[in-house]
Structure formats: structure tokens, C-alpha cells
Amino acid sequence: MPEVASTKDHDDSANDGVVVVGGGPAGLAAATAARRAGARVVLVEAGDDVGGQYWRHLPPQRPARDEGQLHHGWSRFTEMRRSLLADEGCEVLTGASVWAVEARAPHLPGDAPVLRVVLAPIGGADAAQREHRLLRPGALVVATGAHDLTLPFPGWDLPGVVTGGAAQAFAKSERLAVGERVVVAGAGPFLLPVASSLLSTGATVLEVCEAAGPAQLARGWGSHPARLLAGPRVMAAKTAELAGYAAALLRERVPYRTATGVVAARGEGRLEEVVLARLAPDWSPVPGTERVVAADALAVSHGFTPRLEVALAAGCALREDGFVAVDDRGATSVPGVWAAGEVTGIGGADLAQVEGELAGLAAAGAVAHPGTHEASQRLSQQLSQQVSRLLDRRRTLEAFAGRLAAAHAPRAGWLAQVTDDTTVCRCEEVTAGRLRAVAAATASTADTPAGARSLRLTTRAGLGVCQGRICGHAVDAVLGRTSVGRGAGSGVGPVSHQRRPIAVPVRLGELAALPAPDHQTSDHQTADHQTADHQTSDHQTPDLTDSEEPRS
Structure with a gap:
């Protein structure tokens, strides 16, 4: 029987400097920038x-000579990884997941609240011994x-229908394809690297199907061209990346079709054929x-949705489109x-790194203790110069990201393919017909917390x-709950299902073994958490299996 996890804590007067949750492009850039600014850093990565x-890659015990050829910005990644792992001022926790964030009362009037981040197991979910860490970030x-x-x-x-991210992860980390004859479908430029990764494994990619039509693509990518010309280096890099993917498809004669989507997948026991249609x-x-189209695998992705559990647990406000609201x-x-x-908006790895640097510098400035007035001024000047350069680059990259969103955003007509016998919730095998029937019978919708909770409890969906x-x-x-979350006309619902007090799977025995809370939460934060708990009480039973692999 697995041992109950041990718990490590720190002195209440101490803090862990800058804690960065997520070790992808943004997290690595944030940790690197914070260290260069002199802050102590703890980097938490679930993988x-x-x-x-x-930058998913083969494990260290299976190095590949061609690794750099399969990734953009590989040298940048390896340098950040090497410097952080070798830096005594940075602790890198891998195989670790944040499963709770508790905002605590400020120590002094006017101070920012100290956040208590509880880390779940270092080691696999079935490891014989797991460890919990309590981190108190200064930022x-x-x-x-x-x-x-x-x-x-x-x-x-x-079986045989997978997400684009899963197909790419399998190809990158194992050099294996999800099938021999694969259709790649959905929306967005991410379909291209997915197809390229599959081709690198020797799989046959039958076609790449983009749901957006020529008019939608032209409106999205063609709006305000002068803003794109303001960043010629950025556009040159993006164009080169796109050309590389296009060349891979051309070499293998893979058709790329717009205004085309999957309307059904069929097979006895597993995927055997994909039904495609013009959209x-x-x-x-x-x-x-x-x-x-006869196929044994289908990789499908219609974009990305942010992983909000940690941000919502910390109390962060969201924009109308469901991403975390931030300043520049x-x-x-x-x-x-x-x-x-x-988590703040889909814009690609380059934008994520710039945003990570900005956040890392700002967080480092918040925890800095330079000592003298002169030292404080020097630090402030150094940070200001770096921030000014990064803000210019961010504006250019955001122009690219805005076009990406406009060109490939889902349109509400996709709901026409969801017939009553279509399974919507795969875990509980709840069909669209069941959802619609219960909503009609109870005259309720998911537009209110009470209505959403009632429907979930009745149908078990989600x-x-x-x-x-x-x-x-x-x-x-x-x-029909589409008024917020992804924007009008998208047909994609909001993000209330991501509000959960326990963000990732933990064992009940581990929860019972944790020390009692110290009840330092402020009245304001307590009220906020009570409201969130009331709205999402149907999610308070901890889930005990892992979720889909995140894309960071």
C-alpha cells in the first residue's frame, strides 16, 4: 500500500522568492528573467x-542527434534549461503539480497577500512515497x-481519435505515430506542426483539414497589415517557420484543405474511417x-483552452474571452x-517567452531587497530598460496573435454536427440528446451557477x-451557454468547470494527513472562496486520475 505523503513546511517569516508554475516557454523565460534580476526562484513543472x-523531447536517457531539427528555438530552450538547473538560486521541481492555492492575509497593512501554494506529489501518482511541499511565494x-x-x-x-496535442506529444517524446494512416483536422496553424511531427515518424498523413474558409482566413490574417510590417523580424521568423511546415507537406504530397471538417468518425471497436465535409x-x-476517408487515426484540434485551475484558485479575474486578465x-x-x-491568450511560443520575461522581471522587482537607495535605483533602471525593449516586441507579437485568433476562431455552426446521439461527456457517456432533454424538461439552462449545477448533477456531464x-x-x-467564455458567435462555452478547490488528483489519505490550516485567510478572500465553492460544489470531490497533458 502506498505510503502517505510527507509534508515539508517553512518558517512563517520566510518566503520562497518568485514561484513560477509551469515549465514551458513562458515559465522558463519568467524563471530565467527573475534569476537574472537577482530573485530566488522555485520553478514547478508537472512533467x-x-x-x-x-519543447517536448526524448528523455535524457534516450538523447537524439536530430532533436534540434525537430524544434524551433531549441538552442534557446537548452540554454535556459541548463542555466536554471545549474543555478543554486533556482530550485526546479519536476513531476510536481500545484493542487491548491490559498490566499492569506497580508502581514502588514498595504502588503500584497502571501499566497500559500500546496504542491502535489513529487513522483508518479502511484509512487510508493510522495511528498507535499508548502511554498510561500513572495511573488x-x-x-x-x-x-x-x-x-x-x-x-x-x-479509439484512434486523439487530440492534435496528444499526437504531437507521442511523436516528440517517443518517436512513434498514433497510427499508420492519419487525418489531421480542426482549426489553426497548430495543425501544421502536428502533421510535420507525424511525418517525421514515418506515418502517412492523408490530408490536413482546416475548418476556417478562405474568407475567414483572409479577414483574420489580412486585417491592418501595416501593424505586421512594423515587426519585419517577427514576420520573417514566422514566415520561415510556416515555410518549413509547408515544405514538409509538399515533399510528402499531403493535401491541405480549407473550409473542411470532420462530421463523423466510424469503425467497429476503433477508428476505421473519417467522414469529411465542406463547411x-x-x-x-x-x-x-x-x-x-479510410484511416486508422484522426488527430483533431480546434485551438486551445487555457489551464486556469491555479489562476482561478488564486482569485485572478478573467477577460470576457475566458483568459486571465493582465496588464502590459x-x-x-x-x-x-x-x-x-x-493562460493569458493564445499567441505562440515567441509571445509566451516575451510575456514570461516581463512577468519574471516584475515579480523579481516585487521581492527585491537591494538594501541601499542607490542599489534600489540601479535595479529599477536596469529593469526599466529591459521592460521597455520587451514591451515593444510584445506589441508586435500581439498583432500576430490577434490575427491568429480572428482567422481560426470557432464559429457557432459547428453545433449542427452534434446530433442527439453524439457523446459529449465521454467519461460519463452523456449524449447531447440527454443534455438537451434534461434542459428542456427542467426549463433550466447553464446560464446561472444554480442551473449549471442542477444540469451537471442530473446528467453527470463533466x-x-x-x-x-x-x-x-x-x-x-x-x-446554449455561450454568452461568455469564448465570445459571441463562437459556440464555445465558458470556463466555470475549471473552478475547483482541488486542481489535480490527490489521495484522500494525503488530504487527511495534511496539517490543519492556520486560518490566516482574510475576510475578503474567505468570502470569495465561499462564493466559488457555492458555485462549483459539484466539483469538490477530488478526481483521482490524471487529466490530459497540458500544453505550456
Whole structure:
């Protein structure tokens, strides 16, 4: 029987400097910038190694000579990784997950609140001995990234249907393909590196299907071209990256089709064929255009959704589109908490790194103790110069990110493919018809916390092992709850399913063994958490299996 996890704590008067949650491009950049500014850093990464999905690679015991050829910015990654691992002022915790964040009362009037970050197991979920750590950040940087957003269709629960992120992760970390004959479908430029990764394993990519049509793509990428010209280096790099992916597809004669999507996946016991169709501008299937492609794997991704558990637990406000709201230096609505990378918006690894640097510098400045007035002025001047340079680069990259969002954002017509017999919640096997019938019978919708809770409890949708991480958006969308979260017209629901007091799987015995809380939470924070608990009480039972791999 596994041992109960041990618990390590620190003196209440101490803090852990800058704590960065997430070891992808944004988190690595934040940790590196904070260390260069002189702050002590703790970097927390859930995976076996830092790098996130973007720099996922073979394990150290299986090095590959061609690793750098499979990744953009590989030398930048290896330098950041090497410097942080060798730096005594930076502690890197891998295989560690933040499962709770507790905002505590300020020590002195006017001070930013001290955040108590409880770290879940260092070691596998079934490790014989696991360890819990209590970290008290002087400043917290949330860089938890995002994971695939998949819009349901009949047969998406068949073995052989995987997310684009899963297909890419398998190819990068194992040099294996998810199938021999693969269709790549969904929306966004991420489809291209997924196809390229599959080709590198020797798989046959039958075609790449982009849901957005030519008009949507032209409107998105063609708006305000002068802003793109303001950053010629950025555009040159992006163009070169795109050309590399396009060349890979051309060499293997892989068709790339726009306004095309998956309307069904079929097979006996596993995927055998994919039904594709032309899509109207609103992404609804055009009748009579269906065609069948024989395939043993389908990699599908319609963009990304942010991993918000840590940010929401810290009390961070969200924008209307469901991402964490930050200022130009990454500060959130909570004093002492910054956010960077795709948890604040999808913009690619380059933008994530710039945001990480900005957040890391700001967090380092918040915990700095330079001693003398002269030292304080020198530090302030150094940070100011770095920040000014980074802000200019961020503005250019944000222009690119804005076009990406406009060109590939989901359109509400995708719901037309979700027939009543389509499974929406795969964990609990809840169909769209069941959701719609219960909503109609109870005259309730998911537009209010009470209505959402009632529907979830009645249907069990979103209450399975993934706790709504995979199906939450789709459940909300099928029920018509699309007024917030992804924007009007997207047909993609909000993010209330990510509000949970326990962010990742932990054992009940470990919870029981933890020391009692010290009840230092302020009245304001207590009220906030009571409200959140009331709204999401159906998620308070801890999920005991792991969730989809994050993309950081």
C-alpha cells in the first residue's frame, strides 16, 4: 500500500522568492528573467522535464542527434534549461503539480497577500512515497499554458481519435505515430506542426483539414497589415517557420484543405474511417459534400483552452474571452500574482517567452531587497530598460496573435454536427440528446451557477475522471451557454468547470494527513472562496486520475 505523503513546511517569516508554475516557454523565460534580476526562484513543472508541450523531447536517457531539427528555438530552450538547473538560486521541481492555492492575509497593512501554494506529489501518482511541499511565494507567476480544445462530433470517442496535442506529444517524446494512416483536422496553424511531427515518424498523413474558409482566413490574417510590417523580424521568423511546415507537406504530397471538417468518425471497436465535409462560413456542414476517408487515426484540434485551475484558485479575474486578465507587464487582479503565456491568450511560443520575461522581471522587482537607495535605483533602471525593449516586441507579437485568433476562431455552426446521439461527456457517456432533454424538461439552462449545477448533477456531464477538462466547453455550448467564455458567435462555452478547490488528483489519505490550516485567510478572500465553492460544489470531490497533458 502506498505510503502517505510527507509534508515539508517553512518558517512563517520566510518566503520562497518568485514561484513560477509551469515549465514551458513562458515559465522558463519568467524563471530565467527573475534569476537574472537577482530573485530566488522555485520553478514547478508537472512533467518529467521542463519544456512544456512546445519543447517536448526524448528523455535524457534516450538523447537524439536530430532533436534540434525537430524544434524551433531549441538552442534557446537548452540554454535556459541548463542555466536554471545549474543555478543554486533556482530550485526546479519536476513531476510536481500545484493542487491548491490559498490566499492569506497580508502581514502588514498595504502588503500584497502571501499566497500559500500546496504542491502535489513529487513522483508518479502511484509512487510508493510522495511528498507535499508548502511554498510561500513572495511573488507568484502562473504560466500553466493551455491544452487542446476539441469540438465533439459523432464517433469522437472511438479509439484512434486523439487530440492534435496528444499526437504531437507521442511523436516528440517517443518517436512513434498514433497510427499508420492519419487525418489531421480542426482549426489553426497548430495543425501544421502536428502533421510535420507525424511525418517525421514515418506515418502517412492523408490530408490536413482546416475548418476556417478562405474568407475567414483572409479577414483574420489580412486585417491592418501595416501593424505586421512594423515587426519585419517577427514576420520573417514566422514566415520561415510556416515555410518549413509547408515544405514538409509538399515533399510528402499531403493535401491541405480549407473550409473542411470532420462530421463523423466510424469503425467497429476503433477508428476505421473519417467522414469529411465542406463547411459553410459558420462551420456548419454543407449537405451533399460528405466523403469518406479510410484511416486508422484522426488527430483533431480546434485551438486551445487555457489551464486556469491555479489562476482561478488564486482569485485572478478573467477577460470576457475566458483568459486571465493582465496588464502590459503580466500583473493580474491579485496583488503579488502575475500570469504569462497561453493562460493569458493564445499567441505562440515567441509571445509566451516575451510575456514570461516581463512577468519574471516584475515579480523579481516585487521581492527585491537591494538594501541601499542607490542599489534600489540601479535595479529599477536596469529593469526599466529591459521592460521597455520587451514591451515593444510584445506589441508586435500581439498583432500576430490577434490575427491568429480572428482567422481560426470557432464559429457557432459547428453545433449542427452534434446530433442527439453524439457523446459529449465521454467519461460519463452523456449524449447531447440527454443534455438537451434534461434542459428542456427542467426549463433550466447553464446560464446561472444554480442551473449549471442542477444540469451537471442530473446528467453527470463533466463529473467524470476528467472533471470537465475535456468536455466542459462542449457541454456548456450544447446547453446554449455561450454568452461568455469564448465570445459571441463562437459556440464555445465558458470556463466555470475549471473552478475547483482541488486542481489535480490527490489521495484522500494525503488530504487527511495534511496539517490543519492556520486560518490566516482574510475576510475578503474567505468570502470569495465561499462564493466559488457555492458555485462549483459539484466539483469538490477530488478526481483521482490524471487529466490530459497540458500544453505550456
